[in-house]
Amino acid sequence: MRLHILPWDTDANIRLMFMDEAGFGRISEPSYCWCPLGTRPIVSRHMVREYVYAYGAIDPIDGERFFIIAPKCSTQWTNEFLRLLSEQYTDDYILLCCDNAGWHKSKTLIIPDNIYIHYLPTYTPEMNPIEPLWKEVRKDGFKNTLFNTFALLCFYIAIKTASSTETMQY
Numbered sequence: 288m289r290l291h292i293l294p295w296d297t298d299a300n301i302r303l304m305f306m307d308e309a310g311f312g313r314i315s316e317p318s319y320c321w322c323p324l325g326t327r328p329i330v331s332r333h334m335v336r337e338y339v340y341a342y343g344a345i346d347p348i349d350g351e352r353f354f355i356i357a358p359k360c361s362t363q364w365t366n367e368f369l370r371l372l373s374e375q376y377t378d379d380y381i382l383l384c385c386d387n388a389g390w391h392k393s394k395t396l397i398i399p400d401n402i403y404i405h406y407l408p409t410y411t412p413e414m415n416p417i418e419p420l421w422k423e424v425r426k427d428g429f430k431n432t433l434f435n436t437f438a439l440l441c442f443y444i445a446i447k448t449a450s451s452t453e454t455m456q457y
């Protein structure tokens with residue numbers, strides 16, 4: 288077992304956060320729904336290939352969370368997420384747990400001074416408490432829903448990630 292000494296100031300607060308990202312697209316997902324007996328429901332559907340990715344980090348202890356919406360998952364956007372997260376919590380030293388995605392381990396990844404990244408074991412999404420949030424966002428709003436514009440999709444994701452409090456109770 289490797290011992291890592293955290294380089295923090297004695298006055299700094301240590302914050303445990305879990306990070307993940309999820310992709311959302313404008314492809315509609317038809318699903319079962321209620322309708323009067325003897326009729327077939329009419330559900331709009333389209334196959335627009337536009338995607339957006341939400342990067343998120345949550346603190347499972349106090350429910351604090353931080354999100355950005357990005358056009359893709361890449362080392363460049365992970366760097367931007369880490370920079371903004373670091374600026375949001377300047378007085379804290381963040382122990383950030385994340386999965387083993389390639390962009391989390393890239394040689395060009397820039398990790399701010401107040402963040403230490405710990406990698407969760409591979410193929411263990413159940414160990415990351417942010418995973419239920421993505422499930423909740425998808426469950427509540429993507430069944431039988433048509434997003435006419437890309438901006439509307441981004442707005443919906445921003446609203447859902449900001450208002451989902453029931454999944455943050457541990």
